Amino acid sequence: MPTDFFLYRYNKNVRNIFTHILLITTHAHLYTH
Structure with a gap:
């Protein structure tokens, strides 16, 4: 079925x-901390 x-x-x-x-949030946390 297409659905x-x-x-x-x-x-x-x-x-x-x-x-x-x-991934973006974890990287941001790493860079901020």
């Missing part, structure tokens, strides 16, 4: 964005 494929792609994108934000 399942869309949801899968959407979840993957959200996961990638979340990991990127996590």
